[in-house]
Amino acid sequence: MNTILKRIDPRRPFTITAAGLKRITLGVVTEAGSLQDEALHSNHVPGQTHGGAAAKPRRTTQSARRTLLVVAHSERGSLDDHARQTLAAAALIADPHTQVALLVLGELKDDVAALGADKVIEVSAFDRRTFAPESELQALAACVAQLAPAHILMPDNATGDGDLGRRYAAYARASVATHVVELSATHVGVAVHAKKGFATRALPEIVLLAMGAVDSRLPFIGAGERMAMPFMTAAGATSAYDVYRDLGMEDIDAAQVALEEADFIVSAGNGVTDVSAFEKLAGAFGAAIGASRVAVDNGMFTRDKQIGATGKTVEASVYIAFGISGAVQHLQGIKDCRHVIAVNLDGSAPITKRANLTIIGETQAITTALIEAVALARSSSLAVSPPVTAAIAEGVAA
Numbered sequence: 001m002n003t004i005l006k007r008i009d010p011r012r013p014f015t016i017t018a019a020g021l022k023r024i025t026l027g028v029v030t031e032a033g034s035l036q037d038e039a040l041h042s043n044h045v046p047g048q049t050h051g052g053a054a055a056k057p058r059r060t061t062q063s064a065r066r067t068l069l070v071v072a073h074s075e076r077g078s079l080d081d082h083a084r085q086t087l088a089a090a091a092l093i094a095d096p097h098t099q100v101a102l103l104v105l106g107e108l109k110d111d112v113a114a115l116g117a118d119k120v121i122e123v124s125a126f127d128r129r130t131f132a133p134e135s136e137l138q139a140l141a142a143c144v145a146q147l148a149p150a151h152i153l154m155p156d157n158a159t160g161d162g163d164l165g166r167r168y169a170a171y172a173r174a175s176v177a178t179h180v181v182e183l184s185a186t187h188v189g190v191a192v193h194a195k196k197g198f199a200t201r202a203l204p205e206i207v208l209l210a211m212g213a214v215d216s217r218l219p220f221i222g223a224g225e226r227m228a229m230p231f232m233t234a235a236g237a238t239s240a241y242d243v244y245r246d247l248g249m250e251d252i253d254a255a256q257v258a259l260e261e262a263d264f265i266v267s268a269g270n271g272v273t274d275v276s277a278f279e280k281l282a283g284a285f286g287a288a289i290g291a292s293r294v295a296v297d298n299g300m301f302t303r304d305k306q307i308g309a310t311g312k313t314v315e316a317s318v319y320i321a322f323g324i325s326g327a328v329q330h331l332q333g334i335k336d337c338r339h340v341i342a343v344n345l346d347g348s349a350p351i352t353k354r355a356n357l358t359i360i361g362e363t364q365a366i367t368t369a370l371i372e373a374v375a376l377a378r379s380s381s382l383a384v385s386p387p388v389t390a391a392i393a394e395g396v397a398a
């Protein structure tokens, strides 16, 4: 059975640095021939190498007889992690004669080949921030009429795709599975009875995939061809089908986002002394605030901010740990974070072994430098002042 499981290869290659730190060797081809880590993350175009890593092969070059359609909204020109996982899921279960087509509702600037798509249809007239369910439904129906996909895969999220998937299933009277946590070419699996049980069924026409079910890093690339669908124009996004009044979206303070749902977290430990500067940094980044148990026990943060074995478990794309040593109980709470950055005076603190990037430096200085850098980047688009870059560069350890 071709079941997709999220796994880390315990035998992946590593080197020991002069400071005694274990560093995973990224982008290396193992003896078994499988591609490793960062090469799988890279955004290089088909056929090019990236940082010395071998170019990834095309998933298939056979002619397509069948289509899997992935549908997702983009956010500021990019697919989020959940959408990327859904695209990867389709590419992983596709046989050599199956193409993976991606319908993007919104603008898309990502390298779609690297994400596993063979065809991409971009309908830039749509926008995740605009509620246009009927227009999106019509666009999806038109795309399905054109491509006749065997299955449709969508991220089961609360930001538009989950709603559209259910809406389309009802409209097309199609079979559907929601919150899918396990997937193969022939079946889906879902948790049932408040996650106390597990149920499987044959692959339905529409699969709404749960977050984290699939690793988005692929050992291959897709064809990445853009497809024009002339009938999907701006008019399609604002058609007369819409009978809803869109009241728009309200931005909330990032600090109010539940830590379990936050995509960007700045976290404070015992090495942070200026809480108000730290909160200012979180506000500048638009990041949620987390803390180590010591920082909570010290009374600097409330208990609901504690991350770790006896606190919250988080899955942020970016987790910046300021003055946190990286005790095993804390690391337990951040095991599913994608990019961990550590700011610490001690280059051999345990957190550095978990971190993808360590800045050896003083939390207060780095916090001030980052607040300045964000303000400057916002005011003068992308210019970053020399003192700021120097302050950060001073202590960056690879």
Ligand SMILES: Cc1cc2nc3c(=O)[nH]c(=O)nc-3n(C[C@H](O)[C@H](O)[C@H](O)COP(=O)(O)OP(=O)(O)OC[C@H]3O[C@@H](n4cnc5c(N)ncnc54)[C@H](O)[C@@H]3O)c2cc1C
Pocket (backbone or CB within 6 Å): 268, 269, 270, 271, 272, 291, 292, 293, 294, 295, 306, 307, 308, 309, 310, 311, 312, 322, 323, 324, 325, 326, 327, 328, 329, 330, 333, 343, 344, 345, 346, 349, 361, 362, 363, 364
């Ligand atoms: C049963 C049990 C459950 C626990 N559960 C949790 C949990 O859920 N979450 C949790 O976090 N902990 C938990 N702990 C506690 C855990 O073992 C650690 O004690 C705790 O995580 C340490 O917090 P810290 O890293 O902030 O502080 P410290 O261990 O004091 O580390 C501070 C770090 O900051 C650095 N530093 C100091 N000053 C500066 C500066 N000015 N600039 C830059 N860096 C600086 C230091 O080099 C050090 O690495 C638990 C412990 C037990 C026994």
